[in-house]
Amino acid sequence: VQLQASGGGLVQSGGSLRLSCVASGFTFSSYWMYWVRQAPGKEIEWVSAINSAGMSTYYADSVDGRFTISRDNAKNTLYLQMNSLKPEDTAMYYCARTPAPIRVVDSLTRFTSWGQGAQVTVSS
Numbered sequence: 001v002q003l004q005a006s007g008g009g010l011v012q013s014g015g016s017l018r019l020s021c022v023a024s025g026f027t028f029s030s031y032w033m034y035w036v037r038q039a040p041g042k043e044i045e046w047v048s049a050i051n052s053a054g055m056s057t058y059y060a061d062s063v064d065g066r067f068t069i070s071r072d073n074a075k076n077t078l079y080l081q082m083n084s085l086k087p088e089d090t091a092m093y094y095c096a097r098t099p100a101p102i103r104v105v106d107s108l109t110r111f112t113s114w115g116q117g118a119q120v121t122v123s124s
Helices: none
Strands: 002-006 009-012 017-024 032-038 045-050 057-059 067-072 077-082 091-098 118-123
Touching: 002 091, 017 032, 017 091, 017 118, 032 067, 032 077, 045 067, 045 077, 057 067
Parallel strands: 009 118
Antiparallel strands: 002 017, 017 077, 032 045, 032 091, 045 057, 067 077, 091 118
């Protein structure tokens, strides 16, 4: 089982990035997928979720209206389009999977599995 995130980098405030997460080793279309992030010295934060079919999406208040989650089940790939980035968006971003939606995201161990992370740094 692998979740390989990519697309992170350094961007100026107001800029955009698109994260991708390629899945392998499991039936991607059967799982809810999440993006979560963790900044240095801070607790993990849920960012966005999408159901297995890609028909329902959910966002944290902090990113709603700026970030868009999507998935391509034919390509086993999850995306996070991030626009109007702010310095407070700086964090390691992880993609993660669960067979059903979860209410509490306080640790990566809440998920069935997760990727290695992609670093996003937003300069002011």
